[in-house]
Amino acid sequence: MREFKKGPRAVDGIDLRVEPGEIYGFLGPNGAGKSTTVLMLTTLLPPTAGTATVAGYDVVREGPQVRSVIGAALQEAALDNLLTGRDHLRLQTMLQGLPRKQRKARGEELLVRVGLTEAADRKVGGYSGGMKRRLDLALALVHRPRVLFLDEPTTGLDPQSRTALWDEVGRLAREDGVTVFLTTQYLEEADVLADRVGIIDHGRIVAEGPPAALKAEIGRPSVHATPARETDRARIGNLLTQFGDPLGDGELAVRLHDGFGLADVIRGVDGEGLALHDVEVRAPSLDDVFLEKTGRTLEGAAESEDPISQPARR
Amino acid sequence: MSATEGIAPPRLRGEVLATQIAAVAGRSIRRTLRQPALSIPPLVFPVALMFVNAAGLELSTLLPGFPTDSFLAFALAVPFVQGALFATMNAGTDLARDVQTGFLSRLSLTSMRGSSLLLGQLAGIVALGLVQSIFYIAVGLAAGVDFASGIGGIGVLLLFSLVVSLGFGALGSFLALRTGTGEAVQGMFPLLFVFLFISSMNTPRELIAVDWFRFAATANPVSYLIECVRTLIIEGWNGRALALGFGIAIAIAALSLALASWALRERMTRT
Numbered sequence: 001m002r003e004f005k006k007g008p009r010a011v012d013g014i015d016l017r018v019e020p021g022e023i024y025g026f027l028g029p030n031g032a033g034k035s036t037t038v039l040m041l042t043t044l045l046p047p048t049a050g051t052a053t054v055a056g057y058d059v060v061r062e063g064p065q066v067r068s069v070i071g072a073a074l075q076e077a078a079l080d081n082l083l084t085g086r087d088h089l090r091l092q093t094m095l096q097g098l099p100r101k102q103r104k105a106r107g108e109e110l111l112v113r114v115g116l117t118e119a120a121d122r123k124v125g126g127y128s129g130g131m132k133r134r135l136d137l138a139l140a141l142v143h144r145p146r147v148l149f150l151d152e153p154t155t156g157l158d159p160q161s162r163t164a165l166w167d168e169v170g171r172l173a174r175e176d177g178v179t180v181f182l183t184t185q186y187l188e189e190a191d192v193l194a195d196r197v198g199i200i201d202h203g204r205i206v207a208e209g210p211p212a213a214l215k216a217e218i219g220r221p222s223v224h225a226t227p228a229r230e231t232d233r234a235r236i237g238n239l240l241t242q243f244g245d246p247l248g249d250g251e252l253a254v255r256l257h258d259g260f261g262l263a264d265v266i267r268g269v270d271g272e273g274l275a276l277h278d279v280e281v282r283a284p285s286l287d288d289v290f291l292e293k294t295g296r297t298l299e300g301a302a303e304s305e306d307p308i309s310q311p312a313r314r
Numbered sequence: 315m316s317a318t319e320g321i322a323p324p325r326l327r328g329e330v331l332a333t334q335i336a337a338v339a340g341r342s343i344r345r346t347l348r349q350p351a352l353s354i355p356p357l358v359f360p361v362a363l364m365f366v367n368a369a370g371l372e373l374s375t376l377l378p379g380f381p382t383d384s385f386l387a388f389a390l391a392v393p394f395v396q397g398a399l400f401a402t403m404n405a406g407t408d409l410a411r412d413v414q415t416g417f418l419s420r421l422s423l424t425s426m427r428g429s430s431l432l433l434g435q436l437a438g439i440v441a442l443g444l445v446q447s448i449f450y451i452a453v454g455l456a457a458g459v460d461f462a463s464g465i466g467g468i469g470v471l472l473l474f475s476l477v478v479s480l481g482f483g484a485l486g487s488f489l490a491l492r493t494g495t496g497e498a499v500q501g502m503f504p505l506l507f508v509f510l511f512i513s514s515m516n517t518p519r520e521l522i523a524v525d526w527f528r529f530a531a532t533a534n535p536v537s538y539l540i541e542c543v544r545t546l547i548i549e550g551w552n553g554r555a556l557a558l559g560f561g562i563a564i565a566i567a568a569l570s571l572a573l574a575s576w577a578l579r580e581r582m583t584r585t
Contacts, residue, residue: 042423043423044419044423064425067423067424068425070423071423072423074416074420076415078415078416078417078419078420079417080345080417082345082348082349083341083345087341087344090337091340091341092424094333094334094337095334095337095338095421095424095425095426095430096424096425097333097334097425100333123348143425
């Protein structure tokens, strides 16, 4: 648990276990407590109460041991704009205590790995967002960590850079056996990348499991309708409730009851002499899981939250 | 090779500490050299001010009891302290930026010890302070100033500059770590300059006619730092001035280091 003075309880009694070699996606809106959790697990923020171990080490009592086995790329890629990529790797290899003979080779190996060899001697101030994130990842890997923490690693990246980073993170877990703890507010990221997902809201875990299992829990698809005439909105809304439970958030949408399908909905609309501009069936997504557990969509929650993504220390 | 194989073998603690200090110091120097707007003013401004003062106040040397007939030789002591102040503010601002941008958190996540960060940062400041001092000495020699204490005195002067840079550097680090903002560190700059101007920088204390100013200059530790340098340039070996100068410089360094170490512990809240 972590409380802040004059602030909310940012993380409130979460209980989770991540298996070695697993990619664990920590999904939630801004201010849900994701970054606070990462700061505690990486020893940068002492918990107010509770215990946590990383790779077998207690995050409060064995901070140095924890730091020796983890790598972390925090929410902002905190790089020095005046240093080059190679300078950063030199600094990191020295600070992580790599023997002199290994430093250069390790730096070069990582530059190749993240595709920054050509840009290695350019100052980081001229790097794109994606390049900074890749360098950040390389720096986190310098000392060959067993556990890697990535705090919203793709926020603000273009789709191409995002996919490239996903590939690299996937390789790290599959080929090198690195355990990855990844926070994200992107449903797709958690869905594509994570072996298991923990959904956090208001500092509490509201759902946890493999993405497929979580979606299967919801089970039934949803129907989303757009009326041809706005004046029919209320009538269509009433009609849809015959086929499922309303999803809220002002949308004409229902989670279908067992035994009903799209054809039933269309027949019902036709039978009432109503018209639809568009109708869509959606398989359950992680957003539906979030909606089911919290009554809000992730996107809506992100907009309504008061972010605590960078909590003030103490 | 996989990302998780071949973890570096344990090394001697002292060797690791030395490497970490060298890494942070190297970064500090590299950053300064890559920002000409930060590295050149501490060299140029104090020297320019010295020449302006020397040109305007040359007639002060005619005052009865003035210790030298060259105001330039008299004023050459000031850049050593002024330059250290400049460099201090720059270093403090740099460290504050590290706090603001999260770079300090990145460093906190490594196996680096807090003492390595502080000592490395200060080693960088001291190295740059040494370069500044050599520059001021070279300018003085080129302008025809004779160092009364000879080569040995120049060596002592460099040693003194080193202690002053360490003290002011630690003070800048303390301000940076305590406030966490570059603006706050820069806001302290005028205050520190007040200490410089209310000192014996332009007139020997015993010749200051205005009572309150003489009192303030006598109470001001910066006066003794300047006089320590000055005595090596224009007088030779003056045990009392050297003892006072070194004593105050060492006291400032010790106090600032203690404050900076405390502020670093507060700032790096890692477990």
